[in-house]
Amino acid sequence: MTxxxxxxxxxxxxxxxxxxxxxxxxxxxxxxxxxxxxSADLANSTKIGKFGKKFPDRFFNVGIAEQNxxxxxxxxxxxxxxPFVSTMAAFTAMRGAEQxxxxxxxxxxxxxxxxxxxxxxxxxxxxxxHCTEDLAIMRSxxxxxxxxxxxGIETAxxxxxxxxxxxxxxxxxxxxxxxxxxxxEEYDFQIxxxxxxxxxxxxxxxxxxxxxxxxxxxxxxxxxxxDLSVRVLNMHTIKPLDEEAVMAAVTDTRRIITFExxxxxxxxxxxxxxxxxxxxxxxxxxxxxxxxxxxxxGYPEDLCSHYKLDTDGIIDKVREVMKMDFEEADxxxxxx
Amino acid sequence: xxxxxxxxxxxxxxACQLRKDIIDITYWAGGAHIGGAMSMVEILIxxxxxxxxxxxKNPTWKERDRMVLSKxxxxxxxxxxxxxKGYFDFQDLKEFNKxxxxxxxxxxxxxxxxxxxxxxxxxxxxxxxxxxxxxxxVQKQSWLTYCILGDGExxxxxxxxxxxxxxxxxxxxxxxxxDRNRLMIDGTTEEIMGLEPFVDKWxxxxxxxxxxxxxxxxxxADAIESAQKETKAPVVIIANTFKGKGVDFMENNxxxxxxxxxxxxxxxxxxxxxxxYEQAINLKK
Numbered sequence: 220m221t222x223x224x225x226x227x228x229x230x231x232x233x234x235x236x237x238x239x240x241x242x243x244x245x246x247x248x249x250x251x252x253x254x255x256x257x258s259a260d261l262a263n264s265t266k267i268g269k270f271g272k273k274f275p276d277r278f279f280n281v282g283i284a285e286q287n288x289x290x291x292x293x294x295x296x297x298x299x300x301x302p303f304v305s306t307m308a309a310f311t312a313m314r315g316a317e318q319x320x321x322x323x324x325x326x327x328x329x330x331x332x333x334x335x336x337x338x339x340x341x342x343x344x345x346x347x348x349h350c351t352e353d354l355a356i357m358r359s360x361x362x363x364x365x366x367x368x369x370x371g372i373e374t375a376x377x378x379x380x381x382x383x384x385x386x387x388x389x390x391x392x393x394x395x396x397x398x399x400x401x402x403x404e405e406y407d408f409q410i411x412x413x414x415x416x417x418x419x420x421x422x423x424x425x426x427x428x429x430x431x432x433x434x435x436x437x438x439x440x441x442x443x444x445x446d447l448s449v450r451v452l453n454m455h456t457i458k459p460l461d462e463e464a465v466m467a468a469v470t471d472t473r474r475i476i477t478f479e480x481x482x483x484x485x486x487x488x489x490x491x492x493x494x495x496x497x498x499x500x501x502x503x504x505x506x507x508x509x510x511x512x513x514x515x516x517g518y519p520e521d522l523c524s525h526y527k528l529d530t531d532g533i534i535d536k537v538r539e540v541m542k543m544d545f546e547e548a549d550x551x552x553x554x555x
Numbered sequence: 556x557x558x559x560x561x562x563x564x565x566x567x568x569x570a571c572q573l574r575k576d577i578i579d580i581t582y583w584a585g586g587a588h589i590g591g592a593m594s595m596v597e598i599l600i601x602x603x604x605x606x607x608x609x610x611x612k613n614p615t616w617k618e619r620d621r622m623v624l625s626k627x628x629x630x631x632x633x634x635x636x637x638x639x640k641g642y643f644d645f646q647d648l649k650e651f652n653k654x655x656x657x658x659x660x661x662x663x664x665x666x667x668x669x670x671x672x673x674x675x676x677x678x679x680x681x682x683x684x685x686x687x688x689x690x691x692x693v694q695k696q697s698w699l700t701y702c703i704l705g706d707g708e709x710x711x712x713x714x715x716x717x718x719x720x721x722x723x724x725x726x727x728x729x730x731x732x733x734d735r736n737r738l739m740i741d742g743t744t745e746e747i748m749g750l751e752p753f754v755d756k757w758x759x760x761x762x763x764x765x766x767x768x769x770x771x772x773x774x775x776a777d778a779i780e781s782a783q784k785e786t787k788a789p790v791v792i793i794a795n796t797f798k799g800k801g802v803d804f805m806e807n808n809x810x811x812x813x814x815x816x817x818x819x820x821x822x823x824x825x826x827x828x829x830x831x832y833e834q835a836i837n838l839k840k
Binding site for chain 2: 277293327
């Protein structure tokens with residue numbers, strides 16, 4: 220139904236990821252009467268409130284009750300509707316986790332969860348409002364599709380794509396002040412298909428969410444200053460993971476670093492590591508994200524820098540991994 | 556239409572059969588949640604043989620009434636009812652709880668025909684029932700959602716989140732039952748985590764409350780019919796029941812939340828169920 224949509228209803232220069240999401244959902248709601256919306260007293264913060272104002276009979280604010288939120292969404296989906304559910308990522312992936320798993324994923328229901336304030340994007344709020352675990356939690360649920368769009372434009376594309384994508388989908392976005400990466404929607408976005416945003420043969424940086432922009436900037440810098448050919452993959456879909464793109468990176472560049480605004484345990488980096496380990500191919504590999512700790516307090520850009528997820532941090536990490544001499548040290552080409 | 560004496564006789568027969576089915580499956584499975592299955596028999600029988608708009612030949616019929624067995628461990632009572640209604644063959648239940656069986660002790664809506672919602676983790680059913688009732692409203696459908704809660708289950712906070720929502724959204728197309736058998740796994744509801752004043756709690760949450768004898772078809776029928784006519788607020792029917800009802804050595808016995816039966820106990824249990832049936836029929840005469 221949404222195949223080939225060409226409309227845009229937003230201005231990516233002035234609108235946040237969640238504002239774009241709200242606008243896109245309104246438009247989708249006009250086209251598809253089966254779409255309903257839900258939130259838990261965060262209709263305004265998550266911008267799903269725009270949908271609620273436009274379609275008051277198809278929007279339900281259940282108050283501050285996230286377990287009920289996801290249970291009610293499951294019930295609505297059971298009647299053939301397509302619920303879009305929005306609250307903060309922390310209250311989705313943790314407070315509502317069992318309902319998402321048991322009510323929505325176990326029954327393979329057509330619920331679309333757009334979780335905001337993910338990662339460290341609400342950095343100054345502190346650990347209670349950070350969500351550096353959601354990718355790990357959500358990708359462990361069978362039937363769930365997990366997406367972390369690079370910016371507002373890609374959020375629009377992911378939201379449009381998920382309407383006709385069967386089963387539960389989890390889309391994690393930031394608080395809304397993330398810089399844009401894409402200029403427009405003129406690129407091919409397919410759920411489960413990585414996008415090469417910079418070609419390269421020396422090393423591959425596999426990224427999702429806000430790290431895509433930082434890695435692309437780092438790749439430019441490293442080309443100019445270190446004469447390094449750095450491949451950057453926008454791995455917007457963490458599950459199902461584009462294993463072909465990972466294996467192409469192993470074969471072509473033999474060095475991979477993952478970058479994510481998420482704990483290094485269980486998220487994008489772990490998903491990529493699973494593929495490499497199972498392949499039996501040797502590859503220099505490193506994961507960058509929030510280490511095994513609770514993220515410190517601060518503005519997202521400062522946190523990004525603190526945890527080496529900004530351009531400077533990425534450049535340092537690439538230089539470090541390029542020094543690894545594994546290729547000479549062993550007969551890595553042999554399959555195990 | 557109030558329930559007639561002739562109907563009540565048939566309902567008692569069906570209830571007697573369902574209790575014996577539960578005993579057989581418990582025996583086949585080597586153990587089951589028999590106590591809480593026995594306590595809700597009359598509620599299920601009355602809904603499925605008199606009130607619910609369903610078509611077992613077309614389990615996904617859009618306009619059917621929905622059932623959410625929020626106390627999902629009651630699966631051993633619900634599955635044989637669905638079989639006897641014709642959703643699948645009763646003999647299939649010899650596989651209950653067995654390796655690769657479609658029938659786990661908590662029923663899976665994707666594997667068992669007639670099961671509208673997968674349940675088992677307590678506190679999940681009522682929120683989903685609220686969603687289904689809202690779904691009917693959005694789509695301007697007149698079907699009803701019935702939801703059966705356990706009383707111990709009402710310790711879960713999510714039940715009260717859903718109760719708040721049901722009343723906030725004025726869901727008169729949702730009819731909730733609480734199987735008030737007063738027993739949990741570890742003891743009585745009042746010992747473990749007191750629910751009283753239970754009626755007042757539901758009233759405070761905006762429900763119209765009907766408290767009835769949950770083994771009395773006439774009382775249950777009156778409550779259901781009045782709930783169906785309610786236009787202002789959701790209705791909860793608190794059905795006072797006995798865990799293990801019908802089997803003398805199980806009745807109101809905390810040990811029989813879950814248990815197994817050998818052939819000797821199966822015979823004793825069925826004899827007790829027969830006595831209960833005879834008594835009910837004689838009382839009617």
